[in-house]
Amino acid sequence: MYVRFWGTRGSLPTPGPDTLRFGGNTSCVEVRTTADTLIIIDCGSGLHGLGQALAGSDGTPLSGHILISHTHWDHIQGFPFFDPFYPSENEWDIYAPKGLGQSLQDTLAGQMQYTYFPVRLDQMGARIRYHELVEDDFQIDDVRVRTRYLNHTALTLGFRLTADDTTLVYASDHEPFSRNLASGKGKIQGQDRRHCDFLAMADLVIHDAQFTFNEYPCKIGWGHSTVEYAVAMSREAKVARLALTHHDPLRTDAAIEEIVGIARNEQNDRLPTLDIFAAAEGQSLTLRPQERRVAGNAATTLNTPSLASPLLLMAVSDPSTANKIREAAQADGITIFEAGSITEALNTAQSVQPSLVILEIESDEVDAVEDHTWTHRLGKLPALDIPILIVADKENAARQAVVEGWLIKPFSSAYVRTRIRACLLRTVCRWERVLTSRNEEQRLAILHGLRILDTPREERFDRITRLAASIFNVPMALIILVDRERQWFKSTYGLDESETSREVSFCTHAVASEKVLVVPDTFQDPRFADNPLVTEAPRIRFYAGCPIFAGANCIGTVCVLDNRPREVDTDMIGLLHDLAALAEIELQKTQPTKN
Ligand SMILES: [Zn+2]
Numbered sequence: 001m002y003v004r005f006w007g008t009r010g011s012l013p014t015p016g017p018d019t020l021r022f023g024g025n026t027s028c029v030e031v032r033t034t035a036d037t038l039i040i041i042d043c044g045s046g047l048h049g050l051g052q053a054l055a056g057s058d059g060t061p062l063s064g065h066i067l068i069s070h071t072h073w074d075h076i077q078g079f080p081f082f083d084p085f086y087p088s089e090n091e092w093d094i095y096a097p098k099g100l101g102q103s104l105q106d107t108l109a110g111q112m113q114y115t116y117f118p119v120r121l122d123q124m125g126a127r128i129r130y131h132e133l134v135e136d137d138f139q140i141d142d143v144r145v146r147t148r149y150l151n152h153t154a155l156t157l158g159f160r161l162t163a164d165d166t167t168l169v170y171a172s173d174h175e176p177f178s179r180n181l182a183s184g185k186g187k188i189q190g191q192d193r194r195h196c197d198f199l200a201m202a203d204l205v206i207h208d209a210q211f212t213f214n215e216y217p218c219k220i221g222w223g224h225s226t227v228e229y230a231v232a233m234s235r236e237a238k239v240a241r242l243a244l245t246h247h248d249p250l251r252t253d254a255a256i257e258e259i260v261g262i263a264r265n266e267q268n269d270r271l272p273t274l275d276i277f278a279a280a281e282g283q284s285l286t287l288r289p290q291e292r293r294v295a296g297n298a299a300t301t302l303n304t305p306s307l308a309s310p311l312l313l314m315a316v317s318d319p320s321t322a323n324k325i326r327e328a329a330q331a332d333g334i335t336i337f338e339a340g341s342i343t344e345a346l347n348t349a350q351s352v353q354p355s356l357v358i359l360e361i362e363s364d365e366v367d368a369v370e371d372h373t374w375t376h377r378l379g380k381l382p383a384l385d386i387p388i389l390i391v392a393d394k395e396n397a398a399r400q401a402v403v404e405g406w407l408i409k410p411f412s413s414a415y416v417r418t419r420i421r422a423c424l425l426r427t428v429c430r431w432e433r434v435l436t437s438r439n440e441e442q443r444l445a446i447l448h449g450l451r452i453l454d455t456p457r458e459e460r461f462d463r464i465t466r467l468a469a470s471i472f473n474v475p476m477a478l479i480i481l482v483d484r485e486r487q488w489f490k491s492t493y494g495l496d497e498s499e500t501s502r503e504v505s506f507c508t509h510a511v512a513s514e515k516v517l518v519v520p521d522t523f524q525d526p527r528f529a530d531n532p533l534v535t536e537a538p539r540i541r542f543y544a545g546c547p548i549f550a551g552a553n554c555i556g557t558v559c560v561l562d563n564r565p566r567e568v569d570t571d572m573i574g575l576l577h578d579l580a581a582l583a584e585i586e587l588q589k590t591q592p593t594k595n
């Protein structure tokens with residue numbers, strides 16, 4: 001099940017420099033199943049962007065289903081601006097709570113009266129069918145939908161969608177039934193218990209978290225949740241991931257980050273692990289089934305999701321590698337069972353019932369992985385559907401059937417943590433590393449021969465990054481040289497760091513391909529979405545880098561970065577080439593020396 005956030009703000013759209021990261025558009029979520037059923041939840045101002053994306057995809061008629069939680073303005077204000085409502089060949093089914101007086105159609109027509117909007121509801125060309133909902137359980141194509149009333153100032157429904165063996169719950173806007181629970185502490189009972197049951201075991205819960213408990217005393221009766229309540233309910237319901245949403249209009253990106261940090265810290269050491277994040281406009285994720293089925297017996301499932309009390313079984317002999325894995329596991333509260341050898345690990349796997357197995361093998365064993373002897377050696381492990389990660393110096397790229405993936409050394413604990421999380425959350429790791437290039441040794445010899453690494457800042461390079469930032473109108477521009485294990489910054493505009501590890505580097509991708517690399521939106525790119533430079537500061541959302549050559553060897557890039565998604569045209573690429581050429585000229589002035 002594919003999920004994308006198009007609007008995450010509550011109450012009022014708040015575009016601006018302080019809301020770039022989490023977004024300023026009001027509520028809208030896109031859901032797509034593998035059978036390509038499209039369900040849109042809520043029609044806040046985020047719906048406009050989704051409409052543009054859908055209308056632009058290709059010329060074929062569009063159809064889909066729209067679930068509206070309630071008709072407060074921030075959940076319907078994008079409705080008149082949804083382009084796919086206008087062509088006559090499109091078909092839409094709209095679902096919303098059944099009110100007492102007005103019909104759904106009349107309510108939606110209300111905000112499109114002549115006084116407010118130039119086009120009337122009945123002038124929209126598409127075929128639109130209206131469905132009024134109460135608490136129910138029904139089917140939309142391959143999606144099972146359950147609805148439950150939430151506690152809000154208007155009649156509001158939450159939606160529980162099940163498809164592709166995964167479950168998503170959308171619960172916004174909603175206030176704790178018992179005000180005592182706003183602190184996240186206290187006995188969950190009555191209506192709150194019923195709400196908890198509605199969230200039970202979901203792979204993803206998208207929950208109202210407009211206020212914090214500190215703010216709540218002034219907001220009682222406004223119909224919204226506290227962060228603490230959303231976390232407590234999700235934890236009690238054994239949910240895998242919680243997306244906090246309906247961000248308060250006064251909340252800046254920095255304030256949201258702080259709140260998420262506090263929510264995460266408070267649950268340290270507590271099981272089950274709950275993955276908490278703040279929904280960000282443009283962010284997408286793919287949910288995969290949590291409960292892995294026992295092969296040959298579809299009716300039997302390992303009935304505790306691996307996240308409930310995650311256990312990592314590992315046999316890793318290299319001490320520094322083992323340490324990195326220990327650090328990564330510890331950071332997420334994962335228990336480790338360490339075996340002395342692969343054989344011991346495989347022998348104990350059945351009794352230990354790990355959520356994940358990590359095995360280190362020698363270089364000369366790499367080619368043997370995935371052949372018969374290995375399959376035999378792994379015994380019942382693949383049948384139990386326990387993911388296996390193999391640590392090695394190089395990858396066996398031939399087949400990928402038996403093991404979940406490869407961890408190629410060297411790697412940081414941040415990288416292995418991302419990979420472990422992806423395995424446990426049944427998602428794909430969207431962080432691709434490029435650790436070497438064509439002619440790596442020759443390339444490094446030329447770079448080191450320039451004797452420019454670790455030299456002080458120089459105006460002749462700084463003027464290039466200043467120009468780059470100005471031409472592209474971006475907050476950050478860099479001249480980067482890619483060393484063996486790091487990228488070092490000869491010049492920076494808008495960034496204080498002087499280097500980062502190579503494994504997080506965007507530029508190493510450009511250097512390896514020796515071509516311009518443009519990433520219009522990192523959230524949408526499987527190579528970068530989980531990269532720490534995207535998920536944490538400096539939160540790169542856009543990247544464009546042009547290689548710099550010394551002779552025939554690509555040694556670095558001139559690149560521009562932004563915190564918002566961007567498109568670039570061919571003229572801009574041309575200018576980036578010009579800037580890279582200027583950097584190359586300056587590098588040539590640096591006297592090469594023989595090592
Ligand atoms: Zn709202």
Ligand SMILES: [Zn+2]
Nearest residue numbers: 070072152173
């Ligand atoms: Zn509302």
